Amino acid sequence: MTTPALDLMASLRSGSSTSPRLTWYGPDTERVELSGRVLDNWVAKTSNLLQDEVDAAPGMRLRLALPAHWKAMVWALAAWQLGLETMLEGDAADFLVTDDPDSVDGKYGAVFAVALPALAMRWPGELVSGCIDYAAEVRSHGDVFMPHADPDPAACALVDGGGRGHLHRDLLDGFAVAHDEGVRLHIPAVDGLEPALANALGAWKQGGSVVLTHPDVELTDKLLAAERIHGN
Numbered sequence: 001m002t003t004p005a006l007d008l009m010a011s012l013r014s015g016s017s018t019s020p021r022l023t024w025y026g027p028d029t030e031r032v033e034l035s036g037r038v039l040d041n042w043v044a045k046t047s048n049l050l051q052d053e054v055d056a057a058p059g060m061r062l063r064l065a066l067p068a069h070w071k072a073m074v075w076a077l078a079a080w081q082l083g084l085e086t087m088l089e090g091d092a093a094d095f096l097v098t099d100d101p102d103s104v105d106g107k108y109g110a111v112f113a114v115a116l117p118a119l120a121m122r123w124p125g126e127l128v129s130g131c132i133d134y135a136a137e138v139r140s141h142g143d144v145f146m147p148h149a150d151p152d153p154a155a156c157a158l159v160d161g162g163g164r165g166h167l168h169r170d171l172l173d174g175f176a177v178a179h180d181e182g183v184r185l186h187i188p189a190v191d192g193l194e195p196a197l198a199n200a201l202g203a204w205k206q207g208g209s210v211v212l213t214h215p216d217v218e219l220t221d222k223l224l225a226a227e228r229i230h231g232n
Contacts (some may be wrong), residue, residue: 001150004172005080005157008204009043009145012036021204023227024070024118025213032070032118039074041143046078046134048141051148053132054095054110058083058151063093063108065100068189068196070212071114071134076197080171083151086158088194101131161194176201183208186229190215 012021017037024032034042050056062079064086066072075097079086087093091106098104101113101123113123114134122136153169160166166175177198179185185203187196187210200210211227213219223229 001153003080003083003151003153003168004170005077005168006151008172008201009040009077009081011207012204013040019209021209022070022073022200023209023211025211025217025223026069026116026118027214027216030118030214034070039077042074042138043077043081044143044145045138045141046074047081047145047147049134049138050078050082050084050095051145052141053137056082056084056095058149059085059155060095061085061087061093062095062097063087063091064193065096065098066114066116066193067099068187068191068193068212069116069214071116072193073197073200073212075114080157080168081145081151082147083149083155083168085156088158088161097134101127104128104131158197172201172205176205179203179206179208181206181208184228184230185210186219186224186227187212188215188219189213 018035020033021036021039022034062084064075076086094109096108097112099114099116104111111131112134113127113131115123120135123133155168156165157168157171158166175198179202183203187199189212203210
């Protein structure tokens with residue numbers, strides 16, 4: 001059984017799969033550009049990591065405690081592809097994904113430590129026992145995701161900041177922000193992860209792409225022109 005998230009991933013890896021779909025500008029001149037094919041590759045590896053290493057299955061909950069960042073986008077898509085419920089707040093979850101594992105408060109079936117720098121090959125330091133180093137583990141997993149169980153389109157995919165639940169079948173219509181066909185959309189990370197996800201989904205649904213910028217990045221005319229961003 002398919003869901004909008006599965007359909008979206010299929011569209012990202014087909015058609016103009018080599019075109020930029022997600023571009024990230026971070027601190028210290030960091031720039032990451034992911035084509036549809038590469039974005040799908042990261043999402044597939046992350047879904048396989050969840051499914052193969054911690055037995056993640058449809059209906060389970062994943063607490064996504066990351067800032068608006070390209071890796072947070074990957075994690076959300078991976079969770080939805082699996083049929084998980086992604087939580088942006090609270091701690092009543094099966095899994096935790098965080099860039100600050102030292103501050104973990106609560107009990108989870110698994111904790112994933114995510115190093116945010118693009119070139120990080122492992123967590124920079126010691127991790128507590130049982131904490132999974134995302135950067136060190138994700139690359140060993142398969143490039144193609146084959147679910148062990150079908151996601152339920154009628155299950156909850158996300159509870160937004162206002163407490164409203166969004167079903168998997170409604171992600172691209174009820175949660176995503178509407179955008180024009182083929183949009184090249186700028187998303188400021190300073191606005192938070194929820195609006196970043198909603199806007200990115202809306203852009204991708206229309207065959208568009210997004211440029212996500214860290215709060216420390218100055219949105220100059222040169223950057224806007226280079227990325228062909230309009231309407232900012």
